[in-house]
Each structure stands twice: as structure tokens, then as C-alpha cells.
Amino acid sequence: MLTKRIIPCLDVKDGQVVKGVNFVDLVQEGDPVELGARYSDMGADELVFLDISASLEARKHVMELARRVSRQVFIPFTVGGGIREIEDIEGVLAAGADKIAVNTAALRRPELLTEGADRFGSQCIVLAIDVRRIGDHWEVYSHGGTRATGRDAVTWAREAVERGVGEILLTSIDSDGTQAGVDLAITRQVSEVVSVPVIASGGMGKLHHFKDALEDGRADATLAASVFHRAIFTIDEVKTYLHREGIPVRLTGTA
Amino acid sequence: MVNYGVGNVGSLGNVLDYLGLSFVLSADPVELARCDHLILPGVGAFAPAMERLDQSELTTFLRVWAASGQPLLGICLGMQLLLSDSEEGGHHTGLDLIGGQVKKIRGAPRDVHMGWNQVVPLGPDKLIPEQGYGYFVHSYHCVLDDPQAIVASTVYGASIAAVIRQGNLLGIQFHPEKSQTYGLDILMRFARGEF
Numbered sequence: 001m002l003t004k005r006i007i008p009c010l011d012v013k014d015g016q017v018v019k020g021v022n023f024v025d026l027v028q029e030g031d032p033v034e035l036g037a038r039y040s041d042m043g044a045d046e047l048v049f050l051d052i053s054a055s056l057e058a059r060k061h062v063m064e065l066a067r068r069v070s071r072q073v074f075i076p077f078t079v080g081g082g083i084r085e086i087e088d089i090e091g092v093l094a095a096g097a098d099k100i101a102v103n104t105a106a107l108r109r110p111e112l113l114t115e116g117a118d119r120f121g122s123q124c125i126v127l128a129i130d131v132r133r134i135g136d137h138w139e140v141y142s143h144g145g146t147r148a149t150g151r152d153a154v155t156w157a158r159e160a161v162e163r164g165v166g167e168i169l170l171t172s173i174d175s176d177g178t179q180a181g182v183d184l185a186i187t188r189q190v191s192e193v194v195s196v197p198v199i200a201s202g203g204m205g206k207l208h209h210f211k212d213a214l215e216d217g218r219a220d221a222t223l224a225a226s227v228f229h230r231a232i233f234t235i236d237e238v239k240t241y242l243h244r245e246g247i248p249v250r251l252t253g254t255a
Numbered sequence: 256m257v258n259y260g261v262g263n264v265g266s267l268g269n270v271l272d273y274l275g276l277s278f279v280l281s282a283d284p285v286e287l288a289r290c291d292h293l294i295l296p297g298v299g300a301f302a303p304a305m306e307r308l309d310q311s312e313l314t315t316f317l318r319v320w321a322a323s324g325q326p327l328l329g330i331c332l333g334m335q336l337l338l339s340d341s342e343e344g345g346h347h348t349g350l351d352l353i354g355g356q357v358k359k360i361r362g363a364p365r366d367v368h369m370g371w372n373q374v375v376p377l378g379p380d381k382l383i384p385e386q387g388y389g390y391f392v393h394s395y396h397c398v399l400d401d402p403q404a405i406v407a408s409t410v411y412g413a414s415i416a417a418v419i420r421q422g423n424l425l426g427i428q429f430h431p432e433k434s435q436t437y438g439l440d441i442l443m444r445f446a447r448g449e450f
Contacts, residue, residue, distance in 0.1 A: 002364075002372045002411055003388070040435065045371055071269045076390060076433050096265050098433065121299045123367070123392045166367065195366045220370065250371040250388045252435075 001248045004214045005045035005221035006235055007199065008228045010035060012051050012081075015061030033068045039228070040073045043235045043252045047073065048101065048169075048223060051081035052144075059088075063095045070096025078126055080169075089116050093124060101169055103128040104142040107149055107156075110163060117164025122196075127160045128169040129153060131186055138172075138186045145173045154189050161194045168194060169223060171202040179205025179227070187217030199223050207233065207241045214247055256280045256294045257287060257317070259307045261332065264296050270432040270439060276446045284316035292446060293320060297332030301341040301357060301395070304332055305349060314350065321352045326423050328445050334419065334426030335397055343395050353421045354400035360393070363412030367394045372409045374417045374429065374437075382425065382450035383407045383418050387437035389429030391417075396428065425450065 010032050011018045017032045036047045049069070051062040059082050066079055079092045080101030089100050089112075106113050106127055116125045130145045131138040131153040138153035157168055170190055172183035182200045191198045197220035200213040204224040213219045227233055239249040256271075258264060258280045271278045278294075281287055295317070297304050308314045321327055329337045338349045341357035349357070360368055371388040383406055391409070397416045399405060407418040409428075419426040425445070431438030444450055 002368065002370050002391075005370050070266055071273065074270060074273075074433060074435050074439060076430075093263060094265070096263075096269065098263075098266070123298070123369070167369070197365055197367070197369050220365070252388075 003045070003248045003250045004219075004242065005199075006043070006210070006238055006249065007046045007048055007221055007223045008039045008044050008235065009048040009050055009201070009223050009225045011225070012049050012062065012065060013053050015065055018052065032065055033072055036069055036073050036077065039235065040075050043239060043250070044075065045221070045250055046075055047077040049077065049079050050101075051079065053082065063091055066092055066095035066097040080126070080128060086112065086115050086119065089120065089125075093120055099124045099126050099167070101126040101128045103130065104144075106160070107140065107142045107151070110159065113160055113163040113165050117166070122164045122166035125165050126167045126169055126199075127157075127165040128171065129157060129160075129190075130171045130173050131183075132173045133183065133186070138183075141173060145171075145176075153186060154193055157190045157194050161196050165196060167197050167199065169199045169201060170219075173202070175203030176201075177226075178203050181205065181209035182213045182217060182219075182222075184212055184217045187213060187219055191218035191220075197221060205232075207238060210238050210242060211245050211247060214242070256296060257313060257333075258282045259304070259311060259313055261297050261299055261304045261307055263298060266430075267294065267296050267330070267432045270442060271446075274439060274443055274446070276443075282311055282313065284312050287316065288320070291325070292448075293317075293325065293327045295327065295329040295333035295336065297330065297336060298392075299332060301332065301335060301343040301349070302345070302347045304336060305347055308336070308350070317350055318352065321350075321424055324423050326425065326445070326448070326450070327352075329424075329426040330432075331393060331428060331430060334428055335395065337424060337426055338397055338399075341395065352424055353404065353419065353426070356398050357395050358398050360396055360412060360415070367392065368396075368411040368415070371434075372411060372417075372429070374407050374409055376407045377405060380406045380418075380420070380450075382420070382441060382444055388434065389417060389427075389431070389438060390433045391429045393428060397426065420450075
């Protein structure tokens with residue numbers, strides 16, 4: 001049975017992890033490759049590295065990051081942040097990333113999705129959608145959740161999949177950072193209208209939030225940052241819980 | 256490793272490096288013929304991949320290699336190319352080294368089978384001695400003329416061939432290079448001839 005994926009997200013700036021990551025009692029700052037390898041050993045099903053570097057110069061670090069991760073971590077990983085042109089996609093994939101995540105650039109020029117999928121295959125193009133609830137619908141935001149685009153989230157997800165996107169990473173800005181669980185209503189709506197996997201993100205704080213996102217939200221995977229970085233739960237604890245709740249997960253037997 | 260410009264072969268090379276295995280990445284039949292074991296990787300669509308093999312001398316080379324009894328491992332699309340034909344994007348002829356068709360995955364929750372799924376050996380096999388999880392990414396799957404050639408299977412909507420074998424020809428539908436220890440062990444056994 002296909003398992004539901006648990007994915008930690010690491011924010012990277014100038015080639016370094018921005019926030020400290022707390023593995024039980026040991027806080028590790030810095031090297032994203034080391035931290036990624038650690039998460040992989042602990043049972044992460046995939047990794048997402050989000051580059052939040054402001055300058056173009058700093059982007060070179062993300063290529064080097066992809067190169068180093070691909071030599072030491074043998075689970076799939078995605079690189080997002082700062083992808084603007086087809087050349088950026090090509091560069092990151094050539095450096096060894098399995099997938100790229102794109103957000104603002106695709107809103108600016110949706111053809112980027114079509115071109116990326118045609119050239120490199122749908123499986124490596126992830127569309128990140130940041131949404132905010134406005135009354136009875138959800139609006140898509142760009143530029144790290146700061147600018148309203150006027151687009152409807154469900155319509156955008158559908159268009160992106162038609163253009164060849166292979167996966168959708170859906171983040172609710174309202175719930176992000178609240179640790180009150182993901183926005184189940186929009187997660188479920190998007191999951192039900194698209195034919196590709198949906199990764200639910202934003203707001204994981206309690207164990208049942210993972211179950212809710214995967215069951216009620218119909219998501220295929222969950223992405224979380226702070227609950228793992230602050231060691232509120234280990235990946236193994238989340239998986240053991242989900243397994244007990246009858247949700248298929250990959251149990252690796254490592255703590 | 257057969258390099259025919261399809262998909263990201265870097266990850267596989269990284270794993271072979273990590274395992275301390277020496278390899279060449281080449282499109283040159285002369286160079287490839289000097290190897291002990293051959294891996295045919297591949298990501299993407301069936302028809303353009305087959306076209307690439309046909310345009311070079313690689314189709315002929317692979318058929319000669321297969322007939323010689325030397326080991327050949329196809330991974331993901333590389334496995335599918337070993338079959339007779341595919342219905343992906345019309346009807347296309349494959350390398351036709353193993354009898355069977357590549358068909359669209361039907362009756363599953365998503366069009367693409369993406370993620371970690373249980374690989375279950377159907378009998379004792381040296382290459383796949385135990386069950387574990389493989390990382391799959393595919394929308395088409397291998398339906399073999401001889402079901403006995405399926406060494407291990409997985410379930411997505413229906414039963415799907417995860418590992419196949421016909422004599423010296425092996426195929427793995429998932430990505431062993433992305434399947435952590437479980438996958439790395441399989442590649443190591445292949446390279447050591449333990450299969």
C-alpha cells in the first residue's frame with residue numbers, strides 16, 4: 001500500500017540552515033546537508049530545502065547544497081525558493097535535486113510550469129501555493145505570502161495540473177505558524193479536484209493534525225518545519241502514531 | 256551506466272560512488288562493452304527514450320548484450336524499455352527483450368504512483384531477499400507475458416510489478432538510488448553479482 005509521506009522542511013539562507021534544529025536535546029545550527037542526512041536517518045520520506053536568500057549571488061549556494069545533498073542523502077529532495085526561469089530549474093535539477101518547487105514565478109508567468117514539465121517531466125515540478133481564506137473561498141498569495149494575486153486557489157491548482165505540474169504543496173497562510181492544524185477545507189478541496197499528489201503544509205502542532213490533514217484533508221503527504229526542528233515530535237513518533245491510527249506510513253524502525 | 260540523455264543520471268552515479276563501485280557513464284557501445292554489469296536508467300516518456308536509443312547504436316548494442324547473458328538492470332523507465340511495447344502516448348515498440356506491455360495505471364487514487372510503497376518478494380530471490388519500501392514515481396507499469404518473471408510486486412490500485420527478472424535481465428520499477436538503505440543494498444548486490 002502506498003504510504004503517506006512525512007516531509008520536514010529546512011529553510012536555507014546563504015547555504016546555511018536559518019533556524020536551529022533541535023534533535024531531542026542537541027541543537028544543531030548550520031549545515032543543511034548534515035541536518036538533512038539526520039532527518040533521512042530518522043525516517044523522513046523526503047526533504048524540502050527552501051532557499052530564502054535575498055540575493056542572486058547567494059543562489060549559487062543552493063546549487064552547491066543540492067550537489068552535496070545528492071551525494072549523501074538517498075531519499076528524494078526538493079529545492080524551492082528563488083526559481084524564476086527555466087534555467088534555474090535546469091541548474092538545480094542538474095545539481096542533483098529530484099524536484100523543484102516554484103511559486104511566485106509561476107504566478108507571474110504560468111507558462112514556466114508547462115515548459116518545465118515538458119522539458120524535465122511532471123514528476124519534478126512542484127507548485128507551491130500559499131493561500132488565505134477570504135469569506136467562502138481561498139485566494140492565492142505570492143512573494144512569500146505577502147501579495148494578494150486575486151486568483152482563486154482551486155482554479156489555480158487545476159490550471160497548474162493541466163499545465164503539467166506533478167505535485168502541489170499547499171500552505172495555508174492563516175494557519176501557518178499557529179500550530180493549530182492545517183486548513184482542512186481547502187486541503188480537501190484541492191486534493192479532490194486534482195489528479196496529482198497534494199502535500200499539506202502550515203500549522204502542524206499536534207499529532208492528530210497529521211492524521212487530520214491526511215484523512216479529512218485527503219492529502220498525500222504533510223510538510224512541517226518547527227514541530228520537527230524544535231523536537232516537539234520526532235518523525236518516528238508521528239509515524240508510529242499514524243500507524244496506530246491505521247494510516248499507512250513507511251516504518252523504518254529507527255528512532 | 257547507459258547514458259542516452261534521458262533523465263537525471265546524476266543521482267544514480269552518486270550512489271555508485273557512495274557505495275565505492277567503479278562505473279562509467281557512457282553512450283559509446285565500445286566503452287560499455289568493456290563493463291561487467293550494465294544499468295539502463297531512465298525518467299520520462301517511453302517514446303522519446305526509445306527514439307534516443309534507436310538513433311544511437313544503443314538499441315542494437317543492448318540486444319547483443321542481452322543475448323550474451325551478461326547482466327542488465329533497467330531502472331524505472333529503463334525497466335519498461337526492456338518490454339515488447341508500450342501504450343504510453345500511442346503504441347510504441349520497446350527493446351523487446353522481455354515479453355510484455357507497458358500499460359497505464361488504472362483504478363488507483365492518483366494518475367501517478369508517487370511515494371514509498373511496500374515491495375513484496377513473491378518467492379525466494381537473491382536480489383530481493385526481503386520486503387521493504389521502494390520510492391516509486393510512474394504512471395505506467397509493466398504487464399508481463401510470463402507472470403513468473405515478476406520477482407516482487409507492490410499494490411497501487413492493483414498489483415504492480417516492482418522487480419522483474421528473466422535470466423540475466425533485471426528490472427526495478429522504483430528508484431533504488433532514492434530508496435535509502437533498502438535500495439542501496441539492492442544496487443550493491445547487483446554490482447557484486449549476488450542475484
